[in-house]
Amino acid sequence: MTSAMQVLEQSVVVFSQNYLPLCRVNIKRAIVLLVSNKAEPLGFSTAGGWRVHSPSLVLDVPKHIRLTITSGERMWKVPPVNRREVLRRDHNSCQYCGSNKRLTLDHVIPRSQGGPHTWNNVVTACERCNSHKSNRTPFEAGMQLRTKPKAPVHPTVSFAEQFWINVQANLE
Structure with missing residues (x-):
């Protein structure tokens, strides 16, 4: 059986309204988003997750949630070369x-x-x-670069790429 502390250390993947994986949040933040109706459980994440009990509420927290609110996408600029x-x-x-x-x-x-x-x-x-x-x-x-230099990418894009790589690896 999982202890309460182990459950609180878990994280949940948050998707945007158009199903782009945005980030991971801790389970407490996921609960707040679910209870305040700012997020909903994703259909494909019914397997797995956690059951959280409070004095007045029992809540099933899935491993993946989708925001129901429009998040004003903050502008992200490529940082300066310094x-x-x-x-x-x-x-x-x-x-x-x-x-x-x-x-x-x-x-x-x-x-x-x-x-x-x-x-x-x-x-x-x-x-x-x-x-x-x-x-x-x-x-x-006569030297070789270890990696090809490139500009940093938006943190959300980076997270989404890594998320889908992990999903694909789990399917294989």
């Missing part, structure tokens, strides 16, 4: 060797060769790799 954001995107590690010591920013195509200061051209590099690469492209320096 040191903090590039380090966050690259998980504080050199994109050439994987080190997390003495990190700098590197332009994949050097600015002197016409490389722009954009998300697709700036990566995190340790001082050693940055000085070895110098004023050359990775190909010219």
Whole structure:
């Protein structure tokens, strides 16, 4: 049997009105959304979930809920290309060797060769790799990027992609 504390540590996936997975919320937040009629259980989530008892109410909380209210989608802008954001995107590690010591920013195509200061051209590099690469492209320096640089995506899009990858993996 599951203890009350274990149930309260669970999370519920929240979908938008048009069934886009938005985020995970803790079970307490899910209960508030359900009781206030701001969300409804999703039909495909009848299997699984939790039964929560209070002095005056017994509530079945499903693993997936759908918002019934229109959430004014907040505008999300791609963050500026700066040191903090590039380090966050690259998980504080050199994109050439994987080190997390003495990190700098590197332009994949050097600015002197016409490389722009954009998300697709700036990566995190340790001082050693940055000085070895110098004023050359990775190909010219005989180096290879661990990941292709790209702009960050909206957090909801990122969550939705990961959600559907997990759903597909569970079906296989």
